[in-house]
Amino acid sequence: MAFDLSLSPRVAEWRERIARFVAEVVIPREQAAFAHGVDDELRRELQSAARAAGVWAPQAPAELGGGGFRFDEAAVLLEEAGTSLLGPLALNCAAPDEGNIHLLNEIATPAQRARYLAPLVAGAARSCFAMTEPPPGAGSDPQALRTTVRRHAGGWLISGEKHLITGAQGADFAIVMARGGLPDGGGATMFLVDAGNPGWQVTGHARTLDTTMVGGHCHVLLKDVEVGDEAVLGEPGLGFRYAQVRLAPARLTHCMRWLGAARRAHEIALGRAVRRELFGSPLAELGMAQQLIADNEIDLAAARALLWHTCWQLATGSKGTEESSRAKVFVSEAAGRVVDRAVQLAGGMGTTEDLVIGRIYADIRAFRIYDGASETHRMSIAKRAARRARAESP
Incomplete structure (x- = not known):
């Protein structure tokens, strides 16, 4: 090995x-x-x-x-x-x-x-991915999908409601998930929908903690969106399968980017800690500050090691569903801990956008929710572990 x-x-x-x-x-x-x-x-x-x-x-x-x-x-x-x-x-x-x-x-x-x-x-176009819906529709559970599609005059009609669709305002097109597509009305299908389609209506923006996403997080109505067969992405009825093609790698690329942001927050706070004097000595020499620094170094190293190993598994042919769930939970929570400690280490200025740490802190919080909440991934990991244990028991 x-x-x-x-x-x-x-x-x-x-x-x-x-x-x-x-x-x-x-x-x-x-x-x-x-x-x-x-x-x-x-x-x-x-x-x-x-x-x-x-x-x-x-x-x-x-x-x-x-x-x-x-x-x-x-x-x-x-x-x-x-x-x-x-x-x-x-x-x-x-x-x-x-x-x-x-x-x-x-x-x-x-x-x-x-x-x-x-x-x-x-870079000549922007896009969005329209799966998430208002409750009780699809979120962490894609099977709760309520947006529907049906055959119509040689094409398709899509109807439903989406929310928290990142980048929808100003996007040139959307990849839309809708229930249906098989002859019996089952399954789910992905569609490419141009923003100029009259049935695609961006109706509002959610006011969220994060503020650095172009196009915001939007509410969208799909009112009899009419598309032709050329708009079907993949095969009709196989949308849930294709969602996994996107979701496992996307979880990991989120991990990559947020690991960089957490590292930046730590480096800013560490730079202040070695320069700032409190109670007669540099902050970085005080025991409680040293614990924050050390724990950040450990979390960053552990998150990177798990992420690299998981990415290597996908790059060498693994499907990566369970592996990406483990990485997403750990990296999202470890990165959040790192940024939280950086805020504490930097003191009052750590809460500000002037020092950038405060902006990172606000933007990173949602990472524990989107692309599958930590609780959803833990449920999936536990179920797989239990299945293996049952299969191995005499």
Whole structure:
């Protein structure tokens, strides 16, 4: 058994290039973005700079202009991008576009690749993924899906209601999950819906803790959205299967980006701790502060090790469902702990956007909920463990 965690020269070179780009181009734009909001104008400016710097879409297919890195290699690069909340947006590796790029690359037809995937990778379009619904509809349980689809005049009619759809305002298209598609009305189907479709209506924004997502988190009505057969993504009725194609990797790319943000918060707080004197000595030499620092170092190292191992499993052919659940729970909670300790270590300034830690603290909290709440993943992990135990018992 061989363990090799060394980085290839190309990965190491891209990591350094991304770190330099984030430090020199992205971080100087943070305070204005926090004050005035993150919009498509800022996105286009940052993405133009990222292309010029040669750090464009490291996770996207090389034949479409991306970096073409393997999934385990992308873990290194997306962590580096995540050291600024604007970094993934600049590099076109932010949610929800990053997950949609992966899904489309896996199952889209040639015509769909040309119409939707190529512009998405190029940064010429934005997208959203419309699955989550108001209660009692789909959330952590996709099987609760209530949006429906039925055959209509050679095409399909989609009707339903979605909420907390990230990036919906201003998106060029959506990938919509709807119940139905099989001859008996069962299953679920994914559809590509253009934003100009008259039945697609963005009706409002949720006011959430996080504020750095372009297009917000929106409420959407689908009122007899009419689409043709060319809009079906994959095969009708297999939408739940395709959702897993997207969700397992997307959980992990969230982990990559938030690990970078947590590392940044820790580094800012640590820098203050070694410079600031309290009670006659540097803060970093006081025992209680040292515990915060040490626990952060441990959580960061443990989260990275689990994440890299899980990404390697997916890159080498594992389905990764259970592995990604374990990683998502641990990394989301460990990253949250790191940022919380960084706030405490930095004191009053740790709660502010001026020091960035406060903004990271607000934005990272939802990570324990989206892409499957920690409780949902724990339930799934426990059920699998119990099944193995029953199978192995005499």
